Amino acid sequence: QAVVTQEPSLTVSPGGTVTLTCGSSTGTVTSGHYPSWFQQKPGQAPTTLIYEISKKYSWTPARFSGSLLGGKAALTLSGAQPEDEADYYCLVSDDYGRVFGGGTKLTVL
Amino acid sequence: QLVESGGGLVKPGGSLRLSCGASGFNFNNVWMTWVRQAPGKGLEWVGRIRSKADGGTTDYAAPVKGRFSISRDDSKNTLYLQMNSLKIEDTALYYCTAGIVWGHGTTVTVSS
Numbered sequence: 021q022a023v024v025t026q027e028p029s030l031t032v033s034p035g036g037t038v039t040l041t042c043g044s045s046t047g048t049v050t051s052g053h054y055p056s057w058f059q060q061k062p063g064q065a066p067t068t069l070i071y072e073i074s075k076k077y078s079w080t081p082a083r084f085s086g087s088l089l090g091g092k093a094a095l096t097l098s099g100a101q102p103e104d105e106a107d108y109y110c111l112v113s114d115d116y117g118r119v120f121g122g123g124t125k126l127t128v129l
Numbered sequence: 130q131l132v133e134s135g136g137g138l139v140k141p142g143g144s145l146r147l148s149c150g151a152s153g154f155n156f157n158n159v160w161m162t163w164v165r166q167a168p169g170k171g172l173e174w175v176g177r178i179r180s181k182a183d184g185g186t187t188d189y190a191a192p193v194k195g196r197f198s199i200s201r202d203d204s205k206n207t208l209y210l211q212m213n214s215l216k217i218e219d220t221a222l223y224y225c226t227a228g229i230v231w232g233h234g235t236t237v238t239v240s241s
Contacts, residue, residue, distance in 0.1 A: 021190065021191050023215075027215055056228075058172070060172070065224060065232065065233050065234060066164075066172065066224070066226075067231065068226075068231070069228060071228065077229060091195045099152060107171075109171060111172075111173050111174065116188060116189075116190070116191065117174060117176065117188035117189065117190060118162070118174045118176060118177070118188075119165075119174055119190075120171060120172045120173060120174050122171050123171040123172070
């Protein structure tokens with residue numbers, strides 16, 4: 021199965037912008053990998069923020085956006101809020117099913 | 130919403146069946162997935178089952194393939210995860226998800 025890599029940790033200032041990335045050992049991440057992004061706060065179940073690269077659900081704050089960037093999937097947070105401090109996971113398809121990245125711990129400080 | 134049940138303490142080599150009850154959406158049409166999270170670790174994709182309309186087939190992650198089996202009963206709006214030959218490393222919080230919604234998980238502990 022593919023190995024999916026994310027930044028282990030990132031820090032953003034309140035009101036600032038940060039981009040989290042998601043790469044695959046199999047090569048360039050494309051629309052065919054159907055990348056999704058999830059947010060998980062301590063002690064809580066994950067919630068789905070983004071699916072199919074950039075599609076949002078009704079509860080996804082507008083400050084989050086998804087894209088493909090430099091061969092990877094990317095999650096950009098513009099105007100970070102204290103409540104955005106959480107772990108973020110990407111999920112992509114491979115030949116056998118789906119694979120999560122190791123997660124990025126985002127600190128808003 | 131999704132509600133998992135069936136977790137517990139089991140010895141290595143043992144079996145357990147998890148259930149996931151769904152409500153509030155058209156379960157029949159949705160691909161369902163199991164995800165687990167070992168204590169202090171990240172999310173791990175376990176496997177999925179397609180809707181009957183899409184063939185009802187299953188895919189599994191390498192660590193569980195041949196030991197775990199996913200099934201669904203659309204008449205009961207319920208998803209299952211049959212876990213056999215359990216190993217200590219299967220200890221985790223197990224979530225079911227329909228993509229748009231997640232359950233709160235059920236804990237599986239494999240220990241002698």
